[in-house]
Amino acid sequence: MPTLQRQPTVSYDSQQFERRIREYAAERPGMRLRILEAGCGRRWTLDLEGVDYHLTGLDANEHSMRMRIDEVGDLDEAIVGDLRTAELELGSYDVVFNSFVLEHIAGARQVLDLMVGALRPGGLLLLRIPDRDSMYGFITRHTPHRLHVTYKRRIRGKKLAGTPGRGPFPTVYDKVVSYRGIVDYCASAGLVIESAYSSNHHIDFFGRLAPVVDRGLRTAAALSFGRLTADHSNLSFIIRKAA
Helix, strand or coil: CCCEEECCCCCHHHHHHHHHHHHHHCCCCCCCCCEEEECCCCCCCCCCCCCCEEEEEECCCCHHHHHHHHHHCCCEEEECCCCCCCCCCCCCCEEEEEEEEEEHHCCCHHHHHHHHHHHHEEEEEEEEEEEECCCCHHHHCCHHHHHHHHHHCCCCCCCCCCCCCCCCCCCCCCCCCCCCHHHHHHHHHHHHHEEEECCHHHHHHHHHHHHHHHHHHHHHHHCCCCEECCCCCCEEEEEECCC
């Protein structure tokens, strides 16, 4: 099992993703990297200034893709398609970036298979998921979607949450969407987990109530006798495909 490192800041995993991409690029001087954002959000969150790369966005949600194209305009190529079945050239991408997408898809393992197949040997899969076996994941998958929208609007302050093209989107949480699930998948697929990070920063959004919420979640986790954890909610992985 890889060591699970606690993120000291919200942006720590992004910084590690950027560092690893820069290292990858430095090992291949003169080459333009091909990066696939699988599950194309409304904005690109990584700072890769100075890195020569071609960015492809893939998403099944036409509204989100249209916002990305019209409002940001940073994609070199845009593909609207199902992340489980999209036709991608095998071994054609240096980096695949997938951030908080797998929990929304029935058949998340198919998405992983597609992303890994699209990677070149030695390529990087940068992955973020909420852990279904965390208290956060347990609550999310056992509560109605309308409550998730209310949480985003009232607690997170995102007034447009739930409108077309904007999250939160309905969740599924296949079993692979967990720490154990990703570790087992990588072992079966011959992938190397270079780094794994955990975070619990969603608690901070409760403000003065954060300590109360944290104690409540930890009490509930204790009652699960080790099946669930309150130590983290989200996971980030830097995964390498064998050369």
